[in-house]
Amino acid sequence: MSTSRRTIAAAVAGAAALALIATGCAPAASTGGDDEKITLTLGTFNNFGYSDELLAEYTALHPNVTIKQNIAKTSDDAQTNLFTKLAAGSGLSDVEAVDGDWMPKVKQYSDLFVDLASDDNAGRYSDWKTAGGTADGKLIGLGTDIGPEAICYRADLLSAAGLGTTPDEVAANIAGDWDAYYAAGEKYTAATGKAWFDSAGATFQGLANQYQNFYEKDDGTVIATENPDVKAAFESVLGASSTLSAHLQEWTDDWAAGMANGSFATMLCPAWMLGVIQGDSPDATDWNIANVFPDGGGNWGGSYLLVPTQGKHTEAAKEFTDWLTAPEQQISAFKTAGTFPSQIAAYDDPALTGATNEFFNDAPIGTIFADRANAVTVTPFKGINYGAIMGAVQNGLTRVEQGQQSVDDSWTQVIADIKALG
Amino acid sequence: MTTTTLRPTERSPRRIAFSQTLSRWDIKLSPYLYISPFFILFAIVGLFPLIYTGYISLLDWDPIRHSGKFMGLDNFAWVLGQTQFWLALRNTISIFLLSAVPQLIIALAIAAVLDSNIRAKTFWRMGVLLPYIVMPVAVALIFSKLFSNDYGLINTLLSDIGLPKVGWHTDVIPSQIAIATMVNFRWTGYNALILLAGMQAIPRDLYESAAIDGAGRFRRFFSITIPQLRPTLIFVIITATIGGLQIFDEPQLFDSSSTVAGGASQQWLTLTVYLHNVGWYQNGKYGRAAAIAWLLFLLIVVIGLINLAITRRIANNDARRNR
Numbered sequence: 001m002s003t004s005r006r007t008i009a010a011a012v013a014g015a016a017a018l019a020l021i022a023t024g025c026a027p028a029a030s031t032g033g034d035d036e037k038i039t040l041t042l043g044t045f046n047n048f049g050y051s052d053e054l055l056a057e058y059t060a061l062h063p064n065v066t067i068k069q070n071i072a073k074t075s076d077d078a079q080t081n082l083f084t085k086l087a088a089g090s091g092l093s094d095v096e097a098v099d100g101d102w103m104p105k106v107k108q109y110s111d112l113f114v115d116l117a118s119d120d121n122a123g124r125y126s127d128w129k130t131a132g133g134t135a136d137g138k139l140i141g142l143g144t145d146i147g148p149e150a151i152c153y154r155a156d157l158l159s160a161a162g163l164g165t166t167p168d169e170v171a172a173n174i175a176g177d178w179d180a181y182y183a184a185g186e187k188y189t190a191a192t193g194k195a196w197f198d199s200a201g202a203t204f205q206g207l208a209n210q211y212q213n214f215y216e217k218d219d220g221t222v223i224a225t226e227n228p229d230v231k232a233a234f235e236s237v238l239g240a241s242s243t244l245s246a247h248l249q250e251w252t253d254d255w256a257a258g259m260a261n262g263s264f265a266t267m268l269c270p271a272w273m274l275g276v277i278q279g280d281s282p283d284a285t286d287w288n289i290a291n292v293f294p295d296g297g298g299n300w301g302g303s304y305l306l307v308p309t310q311g312k313h314t315e316a317a318k319e320f321t322d323w324l325t326a327p328e329q330q331i332s333a334f335k336t337a338g339t340f341p342s343q344i345a346a347y348d349d350p351a352l353t354g355a356t357n358e359f360f361n362d363a364p365i366g367t368i369f370a371d372r373a374n375a376v377t378v379t380p381f382k383g384i385n386y387g388a389i390m391g392a393v394q395n396g397l398t399r400v401e402q403g404q405q406s407v408d409d410s411w412t413q414v415i416a417d418i419k420a421l422g
Numbered sequence: 423m424t425t426t427t428l429r430p431t432e433r434s435p436r437r438i439a440f441s442q443t444l445s446r447w448d449i450k451l452s453p454y455l456y457i458s459p460f461f462i463l464f465a466i467v468g469l470f471p472l473i474y475t476g477y478i479s480l481l482d483w484d485p486i487r488h489s490g491k492f493m494g495l496d497n498f499a500w501v502l503g504q505t506q507f508w509l510a511l512r513n514t515i516s517i518f519l520l521s522a523v524p525q526l527i528i529a530l531a532i533a534a535v536l537d538s539n540i541r542a543k544t545f546w547r548m549g550v551l552l553p554y555i556v557m558p559v560a561v562a563l564i565f566s567k568l569f570s571n572d573y574g575l576i577n578t579l580l581s582d583i584g585l586p587k588v589g590w591h592t593d594v595i596p597s598q599i600a601i602a603t604m605v606n607f608r609w610t611g612y613n614a615l616i617l618l619a620g621m622q623a624i625p626r627d628l629y630e631s632a633a634i635d636g637a638g639r640f641r642r643f644f645s646i647t648i649p650q651l652r653p654t655l656i657f658v659i660i661t662a663t664i665g666g667l668q669i670f671d672e673p674q675l676f677d678s679s680s681t682v683a684g685g686a687s688q689q690w691l692t693l694t695v696y697l698h699n700v701g702w703y704q705n706g707k708y709g710r711a712a713a714i715a716w717l718l719f720l721l722i723v724v725i726g727l728i729n730l731a732i733t734r735r736i737a738n739n740d741a742r743r744n745r
Contacts, residue, residue: 080702087485105705109486252591252677253566257573384705391682391703398686402592405687413687420504421704 038313039066040320043093045078047071047275048144048303049333050324058323065316074251075099086112092308094317095324098141100132100302104384110135114307114314116142120322128379129342133304141304142325145339147270148372149206149298151181152277155361156286157265161191167363171292174266178207178236178294185244188265195246195264200237200397202250206268207233208390209298209380215390216383222422224389225415234393234414238400238407247401256280268293270300271369274338278359289363297375302342331355340369347373385421392417472719479712490709497713507714509688510696511721513598517673517692518666520602525610526658532610533617534643547618550611561604562675569600569676591677594689601690604672609665613658620654621647656733663729667722670694693718 044050048071055067070093072078079102085091086109098106106113117139125133125143133141151174159165163173163184174184185196197203208214215224224230241247246264248255258264260281267273269289277287305325307317323329327346333339334346335355346352347370355366396414399405405413479497481490501507536546553561568575569590577587590600624647632642648655673690674683682699684691691699693714701711 083485083702083706087488112486248572249677253570253574254572254591257570261573263572388682388704395682395686402589402686404592416505420506 037064037066038316039068040095040313040317041093042067042069042095042097042320042324043072043078043081044069044097045072045075045099046272047279047337047339048097049275049335049337049339051332051336054329054332054336057329058320061323065320067320075101079105082106086308086310090310092310094307094311094313095321096306096308097144098304098306100304101382101390102387103132103141103304104382104386106306107135107140108384110138110140112309113138113140114309114318115139116307116318116321118318118322121325124325124327124343124345126342126344129302131379141306142321143342144303144305144325144330145272145301145333146342146373147272147299147301148340148369148376149209149268149270149293149300150368150372151266151290151292152269152273152360153266153288153290154262154284154286155288157192157194157262158188161188161265163188167288167290167368170288171290174290174294175292176294178240181294182240182244185240185266189243192265194262196244196266197241198246198248198255198258198264198267199250200241200245200247200401201394202268203241203245204233204237204393204397205300206294206298207237209300210295210378211380212378213381215386216381218381220383220385222385222389222418224393224418230393231411234396234411235407238397241397241401245401249398249401260284262286268300271334271338271340271365271372272301274357274360274365286361287359288361289357289365289368291368291371293372293375296377297372298378299373299376299380334366338365340373388421389418392421475712475715478709479716481709483706483708483712485706485708493709497709498717500710501713501717506688506691506696507693507717510684510691510693513594513673513688513690514667514669514692514694517598517601517605517669517690518663520598521605521609521669522659522662522666524602525606525613525662526655528606529610529613529617529658532614533621534647536614536618537621537647547615550614552611553607554609554612556608558604558608558671559675561608562672565600565604565607565672566676569603591685592689597676597685597690601669601672601676604676605666605669609662613662616658617651617654620651624650656729660726660729663725664722667718667725668694670698674698693721 042050042055050069055069058067059065072081078097079099082092082096082098083105115138116133121139121142129143129146130139133139133143151170153170155165155170158170164170174181182196188194188196211229213223214227214230216222246258248258248263259267259277260283262284267277269277274289281287305321307314307321311317325343327341327343327349328351330339330341330343331346331349331351334341334352338357341347341352352366353370355364356362357365392414395417396410399410399413400407478490480493480495482493483490532550536543536550540546569577571577571587571589571591574590577590581587588596590596628646628650629642632646637645669692673692673695676690677683677685682703684695684699697711697714697718700707700714704710
């Protein structure tokens with residue numbers, strides 16, 4: 001046997017690697033014009049539909065500019081990234097995408113972003129989309145897409161319950177207010193014993209986006225705890241969900257699996273959801289879209305592109321952003337990822353109105369979502385606390401769906417959680 | 423460095439004096455110079471953030487503008503008044519216990535097996551370290567799929583053999599067991615290797631004489647290996663404690679459903695996840711997040727002191743027995 005041997009413990013020093021985004025080597029005052037070689041970085045999340053081919057078109061127009069896209073997985077990741085690097089004062093992409101839901105938080109720092117207003121983009125958007133990108137009189141965000149909502153459904157499941165197969169039949173069966181949507185669901189569950197929609201949380205998003213001042217007044221005062229509309233929506237959605245919901249919380253693995261397995265027959269469908277459904281249930285063949293939405297219309301989500309002043313090529317980035325958010329480019333993105341244009345001029349463009357989606361059984365998505373966008377009458381106000389309040393309410397809905405609390409107990413805790421945010 | 427002393431006569435007195443000064447500095451200062459890299463690094467990445475976080479915790483801090491108004495201890499008072507904070511503290515400790523205890527027992531067993539004469543030693547030793555080199559994020563993503571409530575592999579298997587499904591993402595204890603499983607998956611092999619290193623350092627003649635005295639395999643393990651392993655065990659326990667109290671990746675990524683991580687009723691909200699929620703999703707309440715960070719630091723210090731006291735006792739016991 002060997003004699004005792006001392007093993008020497010080695011201390012391992014972990015080195016944190018900082019990923020720095022190369023922004024080229026040109027001096028700060030670069031305009032990006034003429035023939036100076038520069039690289040512009042573009043930070044997006046999820047799927048904005050900015051394909052390599054689309055970005056290559058810009059390089060073809062501006063041979064000196066190379067575009068590099070950094071894609072974060074979720075809107076939340078992009079949010080963390082933006083605020084961290086905004087605080088650090090460096091590291092942001094030359095052009096950054098911002099979700100409408102947390103745009104109010106970004107607008108507090110409008111001095112750190114470039115004013116993007118120009119003759120090219122004047123009158124490009126509806127008033128509310130322009131207002132969403134404007135802070136302190138500066139247009140810091142150029143709109144990309146909006147999220148007009150329709151209803152997505154599984155034709156095989158609905159026809160089994162006698163609720164129609166074609167989009168028109170289905171739309172006729174569920175047209176009306178939220179009660180009509182739930183009533184059709186009762187028929188479906190009575191006939192099949194299966195769930196009608198995915199979760200109370202997702203359905204609640206549909207309701208929340210139909211009020212001008214749901215959680216906050218226009219001056220930012222939080223009214224979520226005393227607004228009777230919030231409590232009524234909370235209780236009505238949970239009342240419906242007790243029999244109609246599959247209790248699959250959005251963005252979970254179960255939710256994605258449920259989409260593929262047909263564990264629910266319908267779901268609220270903002271335009272960008274098309275890409276999510278297709279991604280999560282690539283083998284399903286029966287998804288379709290009904291041109292209808294409870295109580296008319298609603299908008300869920302939609303984003304902006306911003307140019308941080310910390311970038312090296314802000315002039316070139318501004319020019320690029322202007323091009324990328326022009327109607328033609330957004331229509332191309334819509335065809336790729338379903339991100340519906342926020343640009344008014346796009347709605348009359350045959351390229352948009354004629355667009356269909358093969359996965360959704362050749363649904364005429366161009367006309368459907370143009371109709372849904374026209375049906376949107378309310379522009380919800382979203383202040384700096386919107387995301388945190390929505391998080392507390394969504395948790396409350398989930399607690400009831402998971403059977404951990406009664407509706408009343410959960411609402412009491414929601415109030416406490418919202419008050420704790422103050 | 424000291425070669426000049428070989429030719430003292432050639433140097434002018436002044437010059438010699440200077441070189442003597444140099445060599446006196448050399449003797450006095452160079453040891454500090456040699457150990458300074460650690461302390462400089464520590465000051466930059468350890469001490470400075472610690473103090474700066476303490477400073478921020480007293481302010482209503484705006485992370486973008488790097489300014490804020492003085493709040494006194496209001497942030498601490500707010501944090502201590504939150505039920506979520508106490509839930510997070512409970513979860514942190516229970517997840518720590520659920521992970522550290524089984525982890526150490528299994529690591530000890532694995533180390534004991536690796537320490538015995540088995541074939542292909544290096545292969546097995548590298549094998550147990552494999553989970554450690556997997557990205558924690560990848561581990562979290564894979565395990566949260568396995569533990570999905572409705573379509574997860576584990577629940578599917580359970581219902582296939584006729585058992586009821588477990589609410590891995592809804593109930594407190596199952597969700598914490600699921601998270602502890604990820605931690606164990608990652609750290610058991612690492613701890614086993616450290617314990618193995620300790621075991622290898624135990625003099626083999628102890629085992630030989632014990633064997634001659636007729637002690638069986640288990641008797642030798644409990645009467646020789648465990649007592650001799652004490653310093654290593656203490657090291658492993660302390661590092662596991664510090665790591666366990668700061669657990670973040672696994673609970674943060676366990677459920678991707680909501681922006682506010684930790685579960686709808688805070689089933690698996692740990693202190694670090696709570697810190698992140700407060701700092702990043704409550705419109706930048708960095709001051710409060712900093713206060714949570716400091717409270718977590720104090721908690722770790724307290725538990726560290728308890729660890730130290732126990733270590734001292736054990737060391738004293740050893741000394742007494744050896745006398």
